[in-house]
Amino acid sequence: MTEALYRDDPYLREAAGVVTGHTEEGGVILDHSLFYPTGGGQPGDSGVLEWDGHRLPIATTVKGEGGACVLVPAEPARLPPKGTQVVQVLDWERRYKHMRVHTALHLLSVVIPLPVTGGSIGPGSGRLDFAMPQPPSDRDAIEQALNALVDRDLEVREEWITEAELDANPGLVKTMSVKPPRGAGQVRLVRIGQGAEQIDLQPCGGTHVARTGEIGRLRLGKIENKGKQNRRVNIALDL
Numbered sequence: 001m002t003e004a005l006y007r008d009d010p011y012l013r014e015a016a017g018v019v020t021g022h023t024e025e026g027g028v029i030l031d032h033s034l035f036y037p038t039g040g041g042q043p044g045d046s047g048v049l050e051w052d053g054h055r056l057p058i059a060t061t062v063k064g065e066g067g068a069c070v071l072v073p074a075e076p077a078r079l080p081p082k083g084t085q086v087v088q089v090l091d092w093e094r095r096y097k098h099m100r101v102h103t104a105l106h107l108l109s110v111v112i113p114l115p116v117t118g119g120s121i122g123p124g125s126g127r128l129d130f131a132m133p134q135p136p137s138d139r140d141a142i143e144q145a146l147n148a149l150v151d152r153d154l155e156v157r158e159e160w161i162t163e164a165e166l167d168a169n170p171g172l173v174k175t176m177s178v179k180p181p182r183g184a185g186q187v188r189l190v191r192i193g194q195g196a197e198q199i200d201l202q203p204c205g206g207t208h209v210a211r212t213g214e215i216g217r218l219r220l221g222k223i224e225n226k227g228k229q230n231r232r233v234n235i236a237l238d239l
Contacts, residue, residue: 001067002029006036006045007188010099010207013092019084023070027062028079033069034088035061036095041119041126042102042206044072045095051086054078095207097123100215100237103156103208104146106192107215108235109174110200111145112136116175117230121206125221125236132231135223143220146235153213154193160186166203174202 005015017030028049035045035058044061049071059074073079080086101121108128109116118129136142166172166187190208192200209215221234 002069003032004069005032005034006207007205010095011210013090015088017086017088019080019082019086021068021082022079023064025072026076026079027064027070027072028056028058029064029068029070030086030088033061033071034090035069035071036098036207037061037063037069039063040204040206041105042098042121043123045090045098046074047088047090049080049086049088051080051084054080056080094123096209097237099207099209101126101235102206103192103212104150104215104218104235104237106190106200106202106204106208107146107149107212107218108233109202110149110192111142112233118232119175124239125234127221127232127234129226129230129232131229133229135225135231139220139223142233143218146218146220149199150212150215150218152193152197153211154197154199155211156208157191157194158208159189159191161189163187172202 005012012034015034017032020031021029038044046060047058049056056077057074058071060072062070064070098121105126105128112130115131116128117131120127163185187203188205189201190204217238219236219238221236224232226232
């Protein structure tokens, strides 16, 4: 299993690692991964591996067998041999936008308190699909409510509960299509706001900013019809 540095510190931009293996497709597996693997609607991280004067661009990161993070090269190239110590350099600008958008989507699920049927995160925009038979009547009110939560600069923290505790509190899970990762005995929760200021608490394995103020101003995009019972709500960072 790859140790998830991105989970311990999502602001870490550079880290050492040792190559523990390769995949048949030409991916690289490290003992410690700075790169977040695709999951939960969030794209895998990109960046560069450096070793002994060599430089390998990484296009994305995916989940492999046994809890491994697989770094996928941008094009076929020489791979660092097993046992090589490398330096991982994250495409920080892209990751940080993912962090801001991901946290913003948590806020959207607060402003629109309906079951979430899908979602996607990009570098600057994202969307959630809701079980929403009728479109909202006041777009401006949604955008204003989102930015009001951003302006409150609420703390974003993580904590862990057991799978049994999650089973006893099924209301914590907002997403109908994406289930929290299980099998390790514990589930990671993301809490926005503390004490009386708390606005959200839900299972999530992605990367987030430390405070909602880091998100910056948000713009509400299209609200699309995705079937009789679903609406897709798009948001974007005001870059």
